[in-house]
Amino acid sequence: MTIDTRNVPDTPTREPAPGGARPAPRALTRAQLRSALPGALRKLDPRVLYTSPVMFVVEVGAVVTTVLAIVEPGVFAWWIAVWLWATVLFATLAESVAESRGKAQASTLRATQKQTTARKVDAPQDTLTSGTRLDRLPTVEVPSSTLQVGDVVVVAAGETVPGDGDVIEGVASIDESAVTGESAPVIRESGGDRSAVTGGTVVLSDQVVVRITAPAGATFVDRMIALVEGSERQKTPNEIALNILLTSLTVVFLLAVATLQPFAIYSGARQDLLVLVALLVCLIPTTIGALLSAIGIAGMDRLVQRNVLAMSGRAVEAAGDVDVLLLDKTGTITYGNRRATEVLPVTEVTPRELAESARLASLADETPEGRSIVELVDGTYGTAEELPLDAALVPFTAQTRMSGVDLPLTRSSEAGGAGNTEMHRIRKGAGSAIRRWAQSTGTYLSEAETAELDAHIDAVSRMGGTPLVVGEQLGEHPARILGVVRLKDVVKEGMRERFDALRAMSIRSVMVTGDNAVTAQAIAAEAGVDDVLAEATPEDKLALIKREQEGGKLVAMAGDGTNDAPALAQSDVGVAMNTGTSAAKEAGNMVDLDSDPTKLIEIVEIGKQLLITRGALTTFSVANDVAKYFAILPAMFMTVFPQLEVLNIMRLASPGSAILSAVIFNALIILALIPLSLRGVRYRPASASSLLQRNLLVYGLGGLVAPFIGIKLIDLVVSLIPGL
Structure with a gap:
């Protein structure tokens, strides 16, 4: 049985959703708080909290104030102690909520992991050679948990x-919805860049022979579960650098508060240890110290929501600093299926004659290009002729670079002789291939005919299309060239706007294609790409990435084939397609479960x-x-130095209420x-200076104003507490 691939996409298709594949959950719900609270309490353990120096200092302060409140009980002491513990708890709660969201997604993935029985090929490795029908070898049923790397199974x-x-x-057609969340089946086959399969997916039709590439417990889903649960998250270089800065500020303020007491004693304004602890906590950067880990976890979580698995937080950060973006043309910038849009006949050939010949040669062509020629001609001329039963198909090969059909033309018989059949041969393919075929039949194009055909081919190429030349031969007569069919790579809707947005981010986009330079430049101009790498080989991609990196640039690219592996490994952000080969997925530092190369823009x-x-x-x-x-x-x-009254711009009720309110x-x-x-924070494409200006105006000014309002309102309530 064979698979009809006409209605089965190579990769899951979906309407482009703003923000990604899965709807983002609400930022914070009561259910999330309840589920995260036990984890937040466990994180109060100093052996866990010491990794966040700022919050560790706050916890030590909370312990000290609690001891002081027990030794010298008082309303003020207990209020300070309670709110310092609340500060630490809210910090651990932020991280716990971020992790719990990942655990919720991980539980869904874990549900796909079930013990199954595998039909393992029971034969020595040296018999598993190319040319051997592996599906016909004897098999033995084994638990999937016992499979090792290199084992071969039939599914x-x-x-x-x-x-x-x-x-x-x-x-085979495979249902990957358990992993990707997409219901559309996909095709997986041997010998190409769509050969990788994931454990837990289901074969819908036919059967495949699979060589295991990951042992039980170390599969792709296992790694994803570990990542989204946060158990394998490591702090990124930027996060580590910020932690060092926060630690340094904490040490500076700790020294400042420690040396404040001698000056206070000297001036006759000795301060209680309780007040000094409160001052220290309010001086050190507790807000960002409390939220830093949650921000990193949430960034990884947003990628998972879009069905992208990042192997490290470093890759996510690098995506934010990318300078150059490499994108394949086919399937990324264009839809990948070239469509026939126009016929260009040569002199003395009518458009209908060319169109009908091209249609006859395409009726048995199941490629998207062949079907589009039939649709174009049927839609334009209303033809509905089918191939006769005795038509002989000429399949496309890489050697001939053309395909076509041989149709019975006439039959004549002589008395006592056998019937002779003359054929009407139609060929379509690359211009050079059709010319060679025509010349082999005795056809020689004149200068004028050659110039006219070249003009059609060049015009199609300059417009970003692919020229397909059509010729025919009647009987044993020399063949003739009928004209050119224009196949157009259709640029995806909205690509120009997306590349405009990249430019606003100061990111240069480079389209990588195997097309000739003329066609590539035309597609690039239509899509709005900044630069082009035409007639690209794997070595060309790798060389381009190295050149950019030597110039101090960070490079991101997407790929799915084994030939993409070197470039994926070299790039700073390498996004491998889940449909691709294992080599590509091992080389990249991100894997897109939806296998949508355009998602690279969203990752950035x-x-x-x-x-x-x-x-x-x-x-x-x-x-x-x-x-x-x-x-x-x-x-x-203020009580010792009344001159400081001028700084009490909030007019707080009392020293005690002021400190507690803060x-x-x-x-x-x-x-x-x-x-x-x-x-x-909502991101809008803009220059670095614009982003800095917005950052200072919104969060700098907001951070300056908010405490004045908040502390004053809290003071109005706190001042009513008796005994304060």
């Missing part, structure tokens, strides 16, 4: 693929959103701390910003 219609592997024999946007979110909340945190100085410092020294605001602002850290 038939209705059976579950027992593990990750490559199809080495056969072709997610990376930039991660960096912008981190920068915005860092700006807010620093500006936020400045306002708290005006609440606490006047309150500490501590409470410091805790509540973390809770308020958790949804933003999970959702991410």
Whole structure:
């Protein structure tokens, strides 16, 4: 049985959704808070919290104030202790909520992992050679958990693929919805760039022979589960650098507060240890310190929501800093299926004559190009003629570079002789191939005929199309050239706008194609691409990436074949298609489950959103701390130095209420910003200077103003507490 691939896409198709493949969950819900609370409490363990130096200092402060409240009980002491613990809890809650969202997605993936029975080929490895019908060798049923790398299994219609592997024999339609979330079946076959299969998917028709490439427990789904659960997340270089900065600021403020007491004693304004701890907590950058880990986890989570698995956080960050984007033309910028759009006959040939000949040669052509020629001619001329039963098909081969059909023309018989059949031969293919075929029949084109044919071919190429030349031979007469059919690579809707957005991000786009330079430039101009690498080989891609990197640029590219593996490994962001080969997926640092190369643009946007979110909340945190100085410092020294009254611009009720209000605001602002850290700051394509200006105006100014309003409102309530 064979598969009719006409209605089965090579990759899952979907309407482009803003933001990606799966709808993003709400930033924060009560259910998420309830499920994340136990994890947040577990993270209060100092052995866990020490990895966040800022929050570790806050926890130590909470312990100290709790001890002081027990030794010298008082309303103020207990309120300070409670809110310092709340500050630490809100910080761990932010990280726990981010992780719980990943665990929820992981549970869905884990449901696809079930113990199955695999039909393992029971034969020595040296017998599994090319040319051997592997599906006819004896098989033995084994649990899928016992499969090892290199084992060969047979999977038939209705059976579950027992593990990750490559199809080495056969072709089948496979349901990958358990992994990708997309219901459309896909084709997987041996010998190409669509050979990889994932454990847990289901074969819908026919059967394939699969060589296992990952042992049980280390499959693609296993790695994805570990990643989205956060168990394998490592801090990225930028995150580590920011942690070092926050640690340095914490040490500086710790020294500042420690040396403040001697000066206070000297000036007669000795401060309680409780107040000094509160001051330290409000001075250090607790807001960004509390949210930093959640921002990183949420960035990875946003990729998973779009069915992209990042092998490391470094790749996500690198995506945000990408300077050059390499995109394949076919299937990425164009739809990939060239369509016939026009017929260009030569002199003395009518358009209808050329169109009908091209149609006859395409009736048995099941390629998208062949079907589009039939649709074009039927739609234009209303023809409906079918091939006669005795028509002889001439299939396309890489050697001849043409295809066609031989039709019975006339029959004549002589008395006592056998019937002789003359044939009407029609060929369509590359211009050079059709010319050679015509010359082999005794045809020689004149200068004028050659110039006219070349003019048609050049015109089609300049417009970004592919010229397909059609010729015919009647009987034993010399063949003649009928004209050219224009096949056009249709550029996907909205591509120009997307490349305009990339330019606004200062990202240069490069279209990579095997087409000739003329055709490639035409497609690039229509799509709005910045640069072109035409007639590209794998070596050309690799050389281009290295040149860009030597110039200090970060490069991203997408690929699916083994020949893409070197370039994927060399690029800073290498996105391998899930439909591609195992070599491609191992070489890249991201895998797109939907196998949609255009998603590379979204990946860049997610990376930039991660960096912008981190920068915005860092700006807010620093500006936020400045306002708290005006609440606490006047309150500490105003009784001794009345001149500091001028700094009490919030007119807070009392020194005690001022300090407590600042501590409470410091805790509540973390809770308020958790949804933003999970959702991410909205990213709009703009230049670096515009983004910096917006960052300072919105989050810098906002971080400066918000505490004045928040602390004042809290003070109005706190001042009503008796005994404060």
